[in-house]
Amino acid sequence: MDAITIAVQLLNGVQYGLVLFLVASGLTLVFGILGVINLAHGAFYMLGAYLAWWIASYTGSFALALLGALSISFVLGLLLEEVFVKRMIGRDHLAQVLLSFGLILVIDEARQILFGKDVHSVTPPEWLNGSIQLTAILSYPVYRLALCLVCILLAALIFYVIQRTRLGMIIRAGAENRNMTRALGIPFDTVNRFVFAGGIALAALGGMLVAPISTVFPGMGDGMLILSFVVVVLGGIGSVTGAALGALMIGLTDTFGKVFFPQVSSILIYVLMAGVLLWRPNGLMGKAP
Numbered sequence: 001m002d003a004i005t006i007a008v009q010l011l012n013g014v015q016y017g018l019v020l021f022l023v024a025s026g027l028t029l030v031f032g033i034l035g036v037i038n039l040a041h042g043a044f045y046m047l048g049a050y051l052a053w054w055i056a057s058y059t060g061s062f063a064l065a066l067l068g069a070l071s072i073s074f075v076l077g078l079l080l081e082e083v084f085v086k087r088m089i090g091r092d093h094l095a096q097v098l099l100s101f102g103l104i105l106v107i108d109e110a111r112q113i114l115f116g117k118d119v120h121s122v123t124p125p126e127w128l129n130g131s132i133q134l135t136a137i138l139s140y141p142v143y144r145l146a147l148c149l150v151c152i153l154l155a156a157l158i159f160y161v162i163q164r165t166r167l168g169m170i171i172r173a174g175a176e177n178r179n180m181t182r183a184l185g186i187p188f189d190t191v192n193r194f195v196f197a198g199g200i201a202l203a204a205l206g207g208m209l210v211a212p213i214s215t216v217f218p219g220m221g222d223g224m225l226i227l228s229f230v231v232v233v234l235g236g237i238g239s240v241t242g243a244a245l246g247a248l249m250i251g252l253t254d255t256f257g258k259v260f261f262p263q264v265s266s267i268l269i270y271v272l273m274a275g276v277l278l279w280r281p282n283g284l285m286g287k288a289p
Contacts (some may be wrong), residue, residue: 004134009255015144020152023206023224024231024243025158026199031121032238033174034192036088037096040103041203042225048073048204049211049220050111051268062125066208077197085196086189108218117218122211144234147209155244156204162240171195203228227255227269234273238250 027041056062080103088096104128123129124143131139156263174181174188181188207221214220231250235242250269257265276284 002175003244004138008134008138008140009259010252011140011148013252013255014216014248015148015151015251016255017248018148018155019206019210019225020227020251021244021247022151022154022180022209023203024228024235024247025155025240026202027228028232028235028240028243029171030070030199031193033171033195034089034130035178036085036087036196037093037100038233039097039100039225041199041228042102042221042223044073044077044200044203044221045224046219046221047107047111048207049122049214049216050115050207051204052211053122053216054115056122057120060120062118065122066205067209070201070205074197074201077200078193080200081193081196086192089192092258111218112230122215122216124212141213143212144205147213150209158240167191167194230269230273234276234283236283239283239285242285256269 014206023041023045027038030038030041030122048069052062053063054065055068056065059065059068071209084099084103088099099153128143130143132145152224157282160168162171170181170186170188170191173186174191178188203221206224227250231243234249235244235246249272253268253272254265257268260270280286
């Protein structure tokens with residue numbers, strides 16, 4: 001394997017890891033800060049992809065599809081938090097699992113009623129619908145490069161909000177001690193609402209951005225949900241930095257595993273997770289309870 005091919009696989013691994021971080025960051029915020037296990041996270045990833053396809057098919061604009069689908073996902077997250085999720089905060093994990101599993105069934109049924117069971121494709125913007133020629137026989141899609149750039153910018157924005165803003169300070173304080181945050185008069189319940197809605201929006205946005213390089217199909221969020229939980233556990237529950245490191249490790253492991261060890265590539269990420277947890281039981285950046 002020559003250097004160009006290795007570089008392409010490295011870029012694929014980083015791109016996969018960045019998308020995985022985008023989705024898993026929403027899960028780690030909801031899980032680590034609200035303490036809510038959201039098994040429906042993958043369903044929102046799928047819903048985002050379907051919304052992007054649906055809006056793009058009517059408007060012909062991928063930008064409008066992103067904007068519209070993101071807005072719908074965020075509002076849906078606010079509604080679900082107000083009606084269901086806030087009643088689950090502090091409850092035992094079994095109740096949270098049952099609620100989120102019920103949401104999976106509802107979202108899947110709504111998807112079938114609204115969009116059907118067909119497989120769809122989303123066309124990227126015309127100016128991103130080309131390839132860069134690397135060698136005489138090897139090229140790389142422009143959209144994938146743009147996807148990497150967008151994910152990096154979004155990751156930088158997430159880190160800036162968490163580390164440098166008042167909202168991020170409240171989020172971090174609530175993650176450390178939720179009751180003390182409320183006692184100080186900080187409207188942590190309102191912050192919870194926006195954290196949950198933001199986590200849902202991030203999952204849906206991941207599905208929207210991946211739609212042009214993948215197909216939009218029922219159940220596409222199932223595998224992403226499992227990988228997102230692996231990222232959360234690997235990086236440390238509640239740690240956005242850990243989620244970033246874990247997502248990149250999984251992206252690179254999965255990509256190069258399919259190239260060098262195709263027979264066992266499907267289990268390599270779980271071997272990686274087991275190895276890290278043997279070394280650091282609370283994850284890469286997790287804190288001891």
